[in-house]
Amino acid sequence: MADLSTNFLGIKSPNPYWLASAPPTDKKYNVLRAFEAGWGGVVWKTLGSQVKNVSSRYSAVDYNGTKVMGLNNIELISDRPLDINLREIAECVREFPDRAMVVSLMADNTREKWHELIAQVEDTGAHGLELNFGCPHGMTERGMGAAVGQDPEIAKMVVEWVMEKATIPVITKLTPNVHSVVPTGRASVEGGTNALSLINTIQSVTGVDLNTLVPNPYVAGKSVYGGYCGPAVKPIALKMLTTIAQDPVTSRVPISGIGGISTWKDAAEFMLLGATSVQVCTAVMKHGFRIIDDLCDGLNNWMDEKGFKTVYDFIGKSVPTITHWEDLDINYHIVANINQDKCIHCGLCYIACEDTSHQAINLTYGKPYNTYSIIENECVGCNLCKLVCPVDDCITMVEQRKGDEYLNWKEFQRRGLPLNDH
Amino acid sequence: MAILNNRLTTEQYEQNFSDIHPPFETREAALVEANRCLFCYDAPCTKSCPTSINIPKFIKQITTDNLKGAAYTILDANIMGGGCSKVCPVEKLCEGACVYNLLDEPPIPIARLQRYSTEKAIAQKWPLFQRKPSVGKKVAVVGAGPAGLSCAHVLSREGVDVTIYEKESKGGGLMTYGIAAYKVTPQFCEDEVNFITSLGGITIKYDQELGRNLTLAELQAGYDAVYLGIGVGVARHLGIPGEDLEGVEDAIRFIYDIREKGYPAVPVGDKVAVIGLGMTAIDAATQAKRLGAKEVTIVYRRTQAEMPSTEVELNLAKLDGCNLIWLASPKEILGENGRVTQLICNVMELSVPDTSGRRTPVETGETITLDVDMVIKAAGQIPYEELVTNNQLTNWYGKLAINEHCETNIPGVFAGGDCVNGGKEVVDAVQAGKDGARAILKKMSERANE
Ligand SMILES: Cc1cc2nc3c(=O)[nH]c(=O)nc-3n(C[C@H](O)[C@H](O)[C@H](O)COP(=O)(O)OP(=O)(O)OC[C@H]3O[C@@H](n4cnc5c(N)ncnc54)[C@H](O)[C@@H]3O)c2cc1C
Ligand SMILES: Cc1cc2nc3c(=O)[nH]c(=O)nc-3n(C[C@H](O)[C@H](O)[C@H](O)COP(=O)(O)O)c2cc1C
Ligand code: SF4
Numbered sequence: 035m036a037d038l039s040t041n042f043l044g045i046k047s048p049n050p051y052w053l054a055s056a057p058p059t060d061k062k063y064n065v066l067r068a069f070e071a072g073w074g075g076v077v078w079k080t081l082g083s084q085v086k087n088v089s090s091r092y093s094a095v096d097y098n099g100t101k102v103m104g105l106n107n108i109e110l111i112s113d114r115p116l117d118i119n120l121r122e123i124a125e126c127v128r129e130f131p132d133r134a135m136v137v138s139l140m141a142d143n144t145r146e147k148w149h150e151l152i153a154q155v156e157d158t159g160a161h162g163l164e165l166n167f168g169c170p171h172g173m174t175e176r177g178m179g180a181a182v183g184q185d186p187e188i189a190k191m192v193v194e195w196v197m198e199k200a201t202i203p204v205i206t207k208l209t210p211n212v213h214s215v216v217p218t219g220r221a222s223v224e225g226g227t228n229a230l231s232l233i234n235t236i237q238s239v240t241g242v243d244l245n246t247l248v249p250n251p252y253v254a255g256k257s258v259y260g261g262y263c264g265p266a267v268k269p270i271a272l273k274m275l276t277t278i279a280q281d282p283v284t285s286r287v288p289i290s291g292i293g294g295i296s297t298w299k300d301a302a303e304f305m306l307l308g309a310t311s312v313q314v315c316t317a318v319m320k321h322g323f324r325i326i327d328d329l330c331d332g333l334n335n336w337m338d339e340k341g342f343k344t345v346y347d348f349i350g351k352s353v354p355t356i357t358h359w360e361d362l363d364i365n366y367h368i369v370a371n372i373n374q375d376k377c378i379h380c381g382l383c384y385i386a387c388e389d390t391s392h393q394a395i396n397l398t399y400g401k402p403y404n405t406y407s408i409i410e411n412e413c414v415g416c417n418l419c420k421l422v423c424p425v426d427d428c429i430t431m432v433e434q435r436k437g438d439e440y441l442n443w444k445e446f447q448r449r450g451l452p453l454n455d456h
Numbered sequence: 457m458a459i460l461n462n463r464l465t466t467e468q469y470e471q472n473f474s475d476i477h478p479p480f481e482t483r484e485a486a487l488v489e490a491n492r493c494l495f496c497y498d499a500p501c502t503k504s505c506p507t508s509i510n511i512p513k514f515i516k517q518i519t520t521d522n523l524k525g526a527a528y529t530i531l532d533a534n535i536m537g538g539g540c541s542k543v544c545p546v547e548k549l550c551e552g553a554c555v556y557n558l559l560d561e562p563p564i565p566i567a568r569l570q571r572y573s574t575e576k577a578i579a580q581k582w583p584l585f586q587r588k589p590s591v592g593k594k595v596a597v598v599g600a601g602p603a604g605l606s607c608a609h610v611l612s613r614e615g616v617d618v619t620i621y622e623k624e625s626k627g628g629g630l631m632t633y634g635i636a637a638y639k640v641t642p643q644f645c646e647d648e649v650n651f652i653t654s655l656g657g658i659t660i661k662y663d664q665e666l667g668r669n670l671t672l673a674e675l676q677a678g679y680d681a682v683y684l685g686i687g688v689g690v691a692r693h694l695g696i697p698g699e700d701l702e703g704v705e706d707a708i709r710f711i712y713d714i715r716e717k718g719y720p721a722v723p724v725g726d727k728v729a730v731i732g733l734g735m736t737a738i739d740a741a742t743q744a745k746r747l748g749a750k751e752v753t754i755v756y757r758r759t760q761a762e763m764p765s766t767e768v769e770l771n772l773a774k775l776d777g778c779n780l781i782w783l784a785s786p787k788e789i790l791g792e793n794g795r796v797t798q799l800i801c802n803v804m805e806l807s808v809p810d811t812s813g814r815r816t817p818v819e820t821g822e823t824i825t826l827d828v829d830m831v832i833k834a835a836g837q838i839p840y841e842e843l844v845t846n847n848q849l850t851n852w853y854g855k856l857a858i859n860e861h862c863e864t865n866i867p868g869v870f871a872g873g874d875c876v877n878g879g880k881e882v883v884d885a886v887q888a889g890k891d892g893a894r895a896i897l898k899k900m901s902e903r904a905n906e
């Protein structure tokens with residue numbers, strides 16, 4: 035049994051799984067249920083100025099019959115009275131002292147308001163603060179949320195105000211609604227934040243109702259841009275996480291990874307790319323807190339198989355493998371190979387390669403089953419056929435190097451080597 | 457032992473003859489299955505459909521809520537796609553070829569999905585097809601079965617005016633009169649025929665029988681072409697003593713009565729023997745059982761390996777509690793007071809394979825005797841040999857001979873379906889009708905260009 039416990043700037047939790055600041059963490063009732071289920075920690079739903087929510091609030095993107103591939107919301111920060119939230123946070127900390135309790139904050143844009151809020155929250159016994167610089171809707175119009183996160187200057191200023199007051203660790207949560215998360219990340223680190231978390235939701239329109247012709251979610255004949263999250267955003271979140279993990283300034287602080295994490299595999303990937311803890315929202319909004327069992331169990335088994343004793347044995351391990359395109363080895367070449375014993379003759383590889391790739395798959399007619407084989411000379415090793423094949427390990431990519439030595443693009447050009455002729 | 461009707465209550469009849477392939481209850485249920493479809497390229501299922509319905513395409517259309525598009529994809533290739541979704545032996549056609557079988561996973565329920573979209577199209581009378589303007593040509597079709605209707609629909613879409621002559625008082629052919637009641641209802645058959653003719657340009661004249669109140673010469677004189685889709689007739693004679701005894705029934709007649717007169721009116725014995733093991737035999741046996749027969753025994757002269765019915769069909773009979781006797785060939789039917797009392801069979805064994813690779817059964821010299829009060833003959837059907845011979849149509853034991861352009865030896869007289877192939881499935885007849893129509897159109901355009 036591997037050790038899943040994490041220590042994030044002194045914030046301890048029995049496993050790296052925290053619930054992200056969102057409806058699952060907006061009151062004691064939910065948080066206690068989450069802790070009972072086994073969650074390692076929570077980031078309490080963002081507290082700040084008084085707001086009122088609308089209905090409806092969510093919309094989703096389904097894909098090929100799978101519900102909620104992506105979730106979109108137009109909710110604001112907590113709409114419950116501050117004093118109730120503070121009392122409940124204190125009660126949760128008391129009942130589950132071994133779990134991480136981080137409280138998300140978004141005060142009005144003055145030093146005083148921030149200081150006041152921090153003092154009130156620290157009184158609850160919470161272990162850390164998360165600054166919500168990411169909410170993409172509703173709050174930005176008031177100069178809060180993403181409006182802060184999108185401007186490194188303002189972000190730095192707010193972090194500085196916070197650091198003047200805070201006595202517990204401060205995590206700054208970044209918005210993905212920027213061309214790069216690095217500038218705000220750097221500004222926050224320079225402003226003194228103890229850690230970073232990312233991503234918050236991505237601005238989106240999930241779709242238009244083809245009967246009413248009004249986009250979703252529908253509020254009395256109108257809609258607004260919402261924040262997108264769930265499995266659909268994971269690849270974007272991973273990329274942003276990596277840029278933070280690789281940047282010399284931002285990589286100095288620990289990172290809490292967020293965005294589309296639904297399984298232990300997702301979590302392992304976030305951690306391999308630099309996250310010390312991970313936060314989950316959509317997956318529990320879809321399935322409830324019970325998913326924590328497999329999140330822990332699966333991670334544990336994988337760590338045992340890999341020989342990782344603690345999470346620190348693999349956090350960040352994959353970060354150096356993401357390099358610059360110019361540094362990739364051009365002599366590395368692979369070609370597809372079809373295992374005829376596994377092939378079910380669906381033809382998906384063929385039509386993909388024939389119509390959209392390199393016409394490298396041969397079709398031999400059969401009734402009812404055609405036979406498909408690779409024309410190795412034509413195969414550029416793009417992976418497409420393997421990706422669309424419905425049978426695991428039916429198509430494998432076999433290494434056939436073009437040359438023994440490592441050869442990158444710059445060197446390739448310098449030597450004046452020939453380009454493709456097709 | 458006695459042959460009696462009215463053996464069951466109304467509820468029992470209803471339950472026994474309820475749909476054996478119930479439809480999807482909800483859109484969600486259909487989508488779960490539709491979304492499993494891999495959307496294969498040059499799909500094995502499509503290749504295994506005699507009418508080449510583009511199955512991945514219509515299933516994809518179901519997943520995008522384009523049910524009209526799905527119905528068009530199906531019905532454009534097979535105008536009886538609705539009926540076929542209920543009666544096709546899909547386990548040996550599309551579903552049998554589904555690539556999921558190769559993963560030992562259940563195949564996509566193609567027939568059920570096909571039913572899901574076509575049933576709505578037929579029930580809600582979607583106007584999916586439009587006729588081209590009339591081209592001033594007329595074709596006579598004999599027989600309003602699957603072959604005739606399919607031929608008529610293709611021709612009418614191309615602007616040809618079609619008149620169908622049908623000897624019965626309803627359309628649909630064996631679909632209406634032959635196929636088991638737990639597969640299609642008479643109402644559905646009627647709706648399907650109406651859906652087909654709703655295109656316009658197709659007139660069905662009922663109670664018109666070629667050879668009785670209609671001659672081929674009249675049709676040749678009055679139309680630009682004639683298409684024969686007359687199917688095959690009654691069950692083959694066994695040619696054994698005792699065949700005339702009371703209680704010996706023709707399977708087609710027996711099933712026809714179930715469809716025509718209603719369940720309570722059809723008498724059935726206590727102990728019934730069914731001879732043969734094709735689709736017809738299975739239907740006769742299961743329906744005899746469902747009408748209340750106490751014991752039904754299917755007698756087949758070969759083994760399971762040679763049987764014409766599919767495994768699924770056979771299981772249907774087994775589940776209904778029908779007994780099976782393999783390698784038994786009827787020798788004689790015995791009776792008392794003119795009524796059947798016993799069936800004597802020769803016990804057979806398989807010899808070497810013949811030219812077609814099928815092993816012929818030969819007598820062992822032993823016999824077995826079954827106590828029965830009813831014998832249903834379902835050892836294949838006899839083509840209308842006399843009718844076609846009288847009309848100087850070249851035939852092979854009554855099966856019409858056609859060339860690669862679906863034309864008989866008489867120029868301008870085309871044919872297809874059971875009357876040519878000797879009795880296959882509805883879907884084969886539909887394809888034959890399409891082929892016939894295309895051949896007729898081709899010949900017409902060639903003549904126009906001369
Ligand atoms: C008991 C039984 C069960 C079957 N079960 C199935 C099944 O489950 N699935 C399946 O796919 N297939 C099944 N079949 C086969 C299927 O019914 C036929 O293959 C199909 O109906 C053939 O179509 P057709 O148009 O060629 O002939 P038919 O359906 O026989 O149609 C011929 C039409 O021509 C009419 N006709 C005949 N002679 C004349 C004449 N002289 N003048 C005018 N009209 C005439 C007939 O009345 C009939 O309407 C079954 C057949 C039988 C007998
Ligand atoms: C309904 C909803 C409300 C949210 N509210 C907040 C919030 O108040 N503060 C915050 O920092 N993030 C908020 N988020 C963003 C989540 O904390 C998280 O960053 C995002 O959903 C990505 O993670 P996921 O893909 O696991 O859902 C909210 C998300 C959702 C779906
Ligand atoms: S790897 Fe790419 S080029 Fe090669 S066969 Fe597959 S799809 Fe075609």
Ligand code: SF4
Pocket residue numbers: 372373376377378379380381382383384406419422423424425428429
């Ligand atoms: S995609 Fe895979 S299973 Fe399908 S034909 Fe190609 S190799 Fe075979």
